[in-house]
Amino acid sequence: MKKRALLSVSDKSGILEFAQALEKLDYEILSTGGTMKHLKENGVAVTAVDEVTGFPEIMEGRVKTLNPMIHGGLLAKQDDPTHQAQMIEHGIEPIHIVCVNLYPFKETISKPNVSVEDAIENIDIGGPAMLRASAKNHAYVTVIVDAADYAQVLEELNEEGQTTLATRRRLAAKVFRHTAAYDALISGYLTDLSEEKFPEQITFTYELKQPLRYGENPHQKAAFYSRPLGSDFSIANAEQLHGKELSYNNIQDANAAIQIVKEFQQPAAVAVKHMNPCGVGVGDTISEAFNKAYEADPVSIFGGIIALNREVDAATAEQLSGIFLEIIIAPSFTEEANTLLTKKKNIRLLTIPFGQQIKDSWNTVSVEGGLLIQEPDTFGFENADIRIATDREPTEAEWEALKLGWAVVKHVKSNAIVVSDAQRTLGVGAGQMNRVGAANIALTQAGERANGAALASDAFFPMDDTVEAAAKAGITAIIQPGGSVKDEDSIKKANEYGIAMVFTGVRHFKH
Template sequence: MRKRALLSVSDKSGILEFAQELEKMDYEILSTGGTKRFLEENGVSITAVDEITKFPEILGGRVKTLHPLVHGGLLAKHDDAQHQSEMAENGISPIDIVCVNLYPFRETISKPDVTVEDAIENIDIGGPTMLRSAAKNHAYVTVIVDSEDYAIVTSELRDQNATTPETRRRLAAKVFRHTAAYDSYISNYLTDLTGEEYPDQLTLTYELQQPLRYGENPHQKAAFYRSPLGSDFSIASAEQLHGKELSYNNIQDANAALQIIKEFKMPAVVAIKHMNPCGVGTGETISAAFAKAYEADSTSIFGGIVALNREVDAETAKQLAGIFLEIIIAPAFSKEALEILTQKKNIRLLTILFDGTKQDKWNTVTVEGGLLVQQPDTFGYEDAEIQVATERQPTDAELEALKLGWSVVKHVKSNAIVVSNSDMTVGIGAGQMNRVGSAKIALEQAGEKAAGAIMASDAFFPMSDTVEAAAKAGIKAIIQPGGSKKDQESIDMANAYGIAMVFTGVRHFKH
C-alpha cells in the first residue's frame, strides 16, 4: 500500500518542493482547496480529500476534513490488531504524514480595521483537529506545522524511509505548542469582546525571540520571549543595528528607559542604570537634552543605557561616543551618527517605533507559583487634579520643574525621590526603606543644585522630616500625592520655610 501525506497549508512557502520530494518517494498526496489547486498547477498529482470521503466540501469550506475516513487514518495505531480490523471493516487507509498551517487568525485580528465577522471566519477548525489527531498519534504519524521542518523530514525519509521517533515527538510537541498558542489568541480576543476583566483562566502566549547567554548572573540560564500581539513600542520590537547581543540585564534596563522616555514630547534623553534613571534631560535639541542628562549624573551614566526620543545626529553621536555606554536607543540614527558610533565594536544601537499605537493591556510579574497582572501606570501629570496645599503658589518655572520631576519619579523604585529643575534631574534617591532616606540620597547627589530646585515624591510624606530636609537644602517646591493623616504637619513645615507644595491625589509606587 502506498504511503499517504495530507497537505493543506495557508503558507505556501516550500510546500511545492516538499510535495515534489514526497512524490519522488511514491507518496500519494491528499489535499484540499487552495493547496490542491496550487500543487496541481505546478504539476503535482493530487488526490482530493472529497474523493476519499465521498462527501463534498460544504458550508463555504467550513466542513471538508472533519470525517472518519480522514481522522480514522490519522488516529489508528498501526500495530493494534483491533484498530487494523476496524479500519479494514470501514475502508479506512492510514495517513502517514500531515502538513497543515492554520488560518491566519493572529494576522487578521492585528489589522486595525478588522471586523468581528472577519475574525470569526478566520478561526480554523479542521486544521487544529487534524494537527491534534496526528500529534496524538505521533508514534506512527509525522506531523508538520512549520515549513522550517520540511528539510529534516525529507532528509530522514530519503535516508531511512521513515522519520525517527525522536523527530516525530519533537514535531508533535511543536504542534501542541502551536495549537495552544492559536487557541489563546482566539480566547483572549473573544474575552476582550465580552469586556470580562479577570477571566477564570488567563492564557498568555509568547514566542522565542532569542536565547540569552545567561540571566541576571552567569549561573542563571535565560531566554527572551516576545508577545506576538504586544506593544509596538518595546524592546521586543526593536531593530538592532550594531553591537553585541543583548543580555538579560540589558533588556530589563532598556525597557525601563523606554517607559520613561515616552513621558516626554519635547527632545529628551534618559540614562538608566540598574532599572533606575540616573539622569533625565530635556532641551530644544536632542544634543542639548543629552548634555543635561549627562550633567545630571556624569558618574552613574558610565556603562549605562541611554534612550533618546529624536534621531541621533552627528553632533549628539560625538557626545555619546565620548563615554562608555552599553546601549543607545533612538527612533533613528543619521548616516553620520552611525559612522561615528559603529567605530565602537560592542555598543548596541537599537531603533524603536516611537509612534507605535499598539500598547500592552496588562503588565505581568511572576511570583513563586503564580502571576500578578495589573494595568500599566499611564497616569501622568496632565491627568492629575493639582491642588496647591500651601500658602505660597508655585511659579510658572517651578510648575515646569514639578511636571518633569513627577514624570520621572513614577519610574523610580520606591521609596522614590527626584530633585529636578525644569529641564533636568539633579538628584535621585531610589529604593530606600524610608522616604527621608531616599530624600537624603537625592539631596546629597544634587548638592548645590538643590538650591532653587523642586522635589517630587512617589508617595505621601508620613512625617514632616522630608520637607524639613528639603527646605534646608534649598528646595523651593514639592510635588507629592498627599493623603497622609499627617499632611497638615508637612504643609505647616512647608509654610514655615516658604515652600510651595502641591498634591496630585495619586501615588506611583514601583516595586
C-alpha cells in the same frame, strides 16, 4: 498499499518541493483547496480530501476534513488488531504524514480596523483538529506545522524509510505549543471584545526572539521572548543596527529607558542604570536634552543605557561617543551619526518607531508558583486632581520642575524621590526602605543644585521629616500624592519654610 500524506497549508513556502519529494518516495498526496490547486498546477498528483470522505466541502469550506475517513486515519493505532478491524470494516486507510498550518488569525487581527466578522472567519477549526489528532497519535503519525522541519523529515524518510520516534515526539510537542499559542490569541481577542478584565483563566503566548548568552548572572540560563501583536514602541520590536547582541540585563535596562522617555513630548534624553534613571534631561534640541541628562549625573551614566526621542544627529553623536555607553536607543540616526558611533565595536545602536501609536497591554510579573498582572501605570500629570496644599502656589518655573519630577518618579524603584529643575533631574533616591532615606540620597546627589529645585515623591509622606530635609537642602516646591493621616504636619512644615506643595491624589509605587 501506498503510504499517505495529507498536505493543507496557508503558508505555501517549500510545500511544492516537499510534496515532490514525498511523491518520489511513493506517497499518495491528499490535499484541499488552495494547496491542492497549487500542487496540481505544478505537476504533483493529488487526491482531493472529498474523494476520500465521499462528502463535498460545505459551508464555504468550514466543513471539509472533519470526517471519520480522515480522523480515523489519523487516530488509528496502526498495530492494534481492533483498530485494524474497524478500519477495514469502514474502509478507512491510515494517514502517515500530516503537514498543516493554520488560517492566519494573528495576521488578520493585526490589520488596522479589521472587522470582527473577518477575524472570526480566520479562526481555523479543521486544521487544529487534524494537528492535535496527529500529535496525539505521534507513535504512528509524523505531524509538521513548520516548514523549517521539512528537511529533517525528508532526510529521515530517505535514510530510514520512516521518521524516528524522537523526531515525531519533538514535532508533536511543537504542534501542541503551536495550537496552544493559536488558541491563546483567539481567546485574548474575544476576551478583549467582551471587555472582561480578569477572566477566570488567562493565557498569554510569546514567541522566541533570541536565546541569550546568560541571564541576570552568568550562571543563569535565559532567553528573550516577544509578545505577538505587542506594541511597536518596545524593546521587543526594536531594530538593532550595530553592536553585539543584547544581554538579559541590557534588555531590562533598555525597556526601563524606553518607558521613561515615552513620558516626554519635547526633545528628551534618559540615562538608565540597573533599571533606575540616573539622568533625565529635556531641551529645545536632542543635543541639549542629552547634555542635560549627562550633567544630571556624569558618574552614574558611565556604562549606561541611553534613550532619546529624536533622531540622533552628528552633534549629539559626538557627545555620545565621548562616553562609554552600552546601548543608545533612538527613532533613527543620521548617516554622520551612524558613521561616528559605529566606530565603537561593541556599542549597541537600536531604533524604535517612536511615532507609532502605543498600545496598552498588561504588565506581568512572575512569582514562584504564579503570575501577577496589572494595567500599566499610564496616569500622568494631566490626569491628576491637582490640589495646592500650602499657602504659596508654585511659580511657573517650579511647575515645570514639578512636572518633570513627577514624570520621572513613577519609573524609579520605591521608595522613590526625584529632585529636579525644569530641564533635568538633579538627584534620584531609589529603592529605599524609608522615604526620608530616599530623600537624603537624592538631596545629597543634587548638592548645591537642590537650592531652588523641586522634589517629587512616589507616595505620601508619613511624617514631616522629608519636608524638613528638603527645606534644609534648599528645595522650594514639592509634589506628592497626599493622603497620609499626618498630611497636616507636612503642610505645616512646608508653610513654615515657604515651600509650595502640590498634592496629586495618586501614588506611583514601583516594586
